[in-house]
Amino acid sequence: MIAIDRLKILIGVLQSSHYDRQLFWAWIGRHPTPTDWDKFQDKVKADWTLKAKILFLASITFSQAIPCALILNLKFLRRGEGIAIKWIAFRAKKRLQKIKFRMIVGITGSFGKTTTKEIITQILGEKFRVHETPENVNTLLGIAGWILRTKFQDGDILIVEMGAYRKGDITAAARFVKPTVGILTGLNEAHRERFGSLEQTAAAKCELIDALSPGRIALWNQDSLLLREAVEIRLADWEKREIQSIPYGRKDNESMGFLCEGAGESGLLVRIDRNQNKSSREADKNIPTFSRMLECRMPILGEHVCQEFAVAVMLGNLLGMSREEIAKGCQSVRPLPRRLAPILAPGDRLIIDDSYNITLDGVGAALEVLASINRRKIGVFAGIPEGGKESDRINEELGRKIASAFEIILLGNTPVAEAVLRGLKEGGFNETHIIRYTDGKEVESIVARVAHDNDCIYFSAYDWPAIYL
Structure with a gap:
């Protein structure tokens, strides 16, 4: 394979890691040679954004040291990128200030952000014009760019999903958008690898409420135990700032x-x-x-x-x-793709596509659903990434949770698979009913071979991005 093709693969890996240098070098450490990179040609596709194109052109001459060239050029690019982000955000903020929105809603959390955003949009959309950030647009640059491209009117409702890749990301987005309502959907150990600890993750998510102006409204999910604990620590400070803190949940409504x-x-x-x-x-x-x-x-x-x-x-x-x-x-609300989406297949098979789900809370919710379905069940899993130092414990718990729910389990050959296996054994799962797989294409052939009519086939996050593999 020529150097240009390998550079394209590495740009795809860098994008999969959200341009996080630490994650990128960890991947290079696991795949140190160019022949290792070649194996990912069909698994990794670069998204040719302006940033990716600049990195490609700046690194193309470094055929013998592509990873170093990419990171070095990324460092220089970020200096100019910071100026560009400020300019784009400045223009977008000026545009926002001209619109008298009926309500601006900011949403963040470890899970449930997109589902919450979509359900709110569809219900409020019955009466109002509602604008929501598109899927995967949750950074300051993405939000600002979307605002510049979108036509608003006075009286519209704006719903903005906010993601965090490092401390301060949500603060910047919230100060830019200035929500009248902030929603915290939940807190768990997802993205622990990014923030280092659960406390740091909680601090990053709660930046949304910390950035609200006095008198604004904070809605938070009381069903999330970890979020409830994080809110209790901050509640007195929010009350001093006259933030209206209102819990919500699935019960007592x-x-x-x-x-x-x-x-x-x-x-x-x-x-x-x-x-x-x-x-x-x-x-x-x-x-x-x-x-x-x-x-x-x-x-x-x-x-x-x-x-x-x-x-x-x-x-x-x-x-x-x-x-x-x-x-x-x-x-009017309909299931979201890849989030517990039911699909009826030939042979009266029920496929549950939960392939966006990559947290213990999400798996727990899925198991509640599966318990109410009277069919033979096949589960497809790859484990949970980004657990940091707690990765083994999290994936062992995953194995224990799913051990009693399925008759057959397909388990991906991922870095956390051995921890999931230990959990399955502790949960008493029959080891002869575990089938290992390497990629999504292999999953299709295995399911076609082992599934019966009337089966329920549950797909968790079974086909990981290359950065995790």
Whole structure:
């Protein structure tokens, strides 16, 4: 393979690591020779952004030291990039200041950000013009560029997902957007490798609320134990700044006339009380219960999604939406791709595509759904990356969790696979029912061979980006 092709592979790896030099060098340490890189030609594809093109042109002459050239050029590029980001953000901020938004919502967390954003958008969109950041646009540069390309009007609602790759990222995004409502979706050990500790991860996510102006609203998911602990530490400071801190969750929502429950393969059942701002217990007893409640059935798996509906209903109430408008908005919500998405396949097989799920919390939610499905189950897993020093413990726990849920498990040959295997053995899983695989193409052939009619086939994050492999 020629040097140009290898340079393209390494640019793809660098992008997969979010241009993190430490992760990139760790990958080079595991794959030190050019022939090692060649194996990733079909697995890694560079996204030819302007940044990638500049790196390619600046590094193309260094055929014998491509990794060093890439990192050196990245260092110089970042100096100019910082100036460019400030200029783009300045222009976008000027544009934002000209629009009188009805509400600006900032969303962050270790999990559930995109699902929360999509459900809020679809429900509020029943009455208002809602603009949401596209998938994977969650950095200051990405948000600013999207704002410059989007047409807004006075009275619109703006929903911005915010990601963090290092300390201060969310602070910068929040100060730029200036949300009127900040939402913390949850906290877990995802991205521990980026931040070093759970405390640092919590601090990074809570930057959103720390950056809110006095009198603004903070909504946070009380079902997340780790987030609840992080909020309790900061609550007194938020109250001093007159931040309205409001918890939400999947349960105890009668006070706002909202009930939600899972119904197995049938999806979610949401009930909205017709009596605005009254619970079903407080409503007029002369009206039969069935006539008071507006029922919505949606093909969405997992009772944990009720918490996303709860926060959307809260926002609908704040914006003065009627019960009928909220119920109609709920009815329009559809499953998100790769997030517990049910797919009916030939042979009456139920495929659950959860391939975006890469956290223990997400797997736990999936297992709740699977427990309500009366079919033989096949699970496809690769393990959980970015666990840092806790990686072995996290993946052993994953193995123990899934051991009793599946009849057959396909396990990828990833760096954490041995830890998952130890957990499976501790959980009493039959080792003869474990099938190892190398890539996504091999998964397809194995599933075709072992699956029966009427099976349920669950796909977790089974095909990792090259940076993790």
